[in-house]
Amino acid sequence: MLDDVDHDLLALLQRDASRTLRDLGDEVGLSPSAVLRRVQRYRSAGLLSHNVAVLDPRHVPEVILSVCLVTIEDDTPEEGRRYRARLLEAPEVQQAYEVSGDYDYVVVLACVGMRHENEVAKRLFQQDPNVKRYTTLFVLDPVRTGVAVPTREPARGRAPAGEVRGATD
Template identity: 30%
Template structure:
């Protein structure tokens, strides 16, 4: 299923814009019947190309107006440390993404918090759960582009 066709691409593009639209509306956009759209979506899900359907939420309206990128360096690279780090970061709902990086940086964390006090609380909880060599943070001043949509 890795070889998707143009109709699958149009379905995926439309779902990335609005996953809540009806099958009738989606079918009209891509030129298929409701049932044909449903079969295509099921096939994309079964092939793990379409992995979920979500709603996007305005973080600032929910009191989570500060986005932070935490740059993590560690001197520990043992499997036990990585397991603890993974468990700790997965358990913290403020953390939206954790990435193992190449180069000088070991890990990059993307998180959403209410304010600087919220960041400090997150930082304190993280360092209490797993030893880190260095943590620095960059705070987003303006979001110019934020999307989950892939270029199809």
């Protein structure tokens, strides 16, 4: 499966994907070609899906982020699929999670200006017959916006169970 080097590489790539293969190799103790082959492996395994440029929302004028908490009326599998497809159609939907708990969906919108936000919310939530109710939380400060996923529990003083440190020389 994934060894220590893989975890390190994935963490590095999630932080900055424009580093050079040599650079990455130096950091994890591998040659550029070895790094490339590992990365290609992640790609073909579907683990690493693609690279994206990250914009600083603070530097995009008029951008409004908002978090919408949605409760669905009829939670059948069929309607669920339909609604998720509907969410995926909208480019303003930055993130959408189907959740368990007090709500059914958490949707993060990124819109340009209040009018735009209103239009999208109306279209996705207010006008949808399957939405029972929804609440909008406007983002005052995007403290952190990222999509980095930990591939293993970070070592916080103790070693994760079942993991053996390999020799690194």
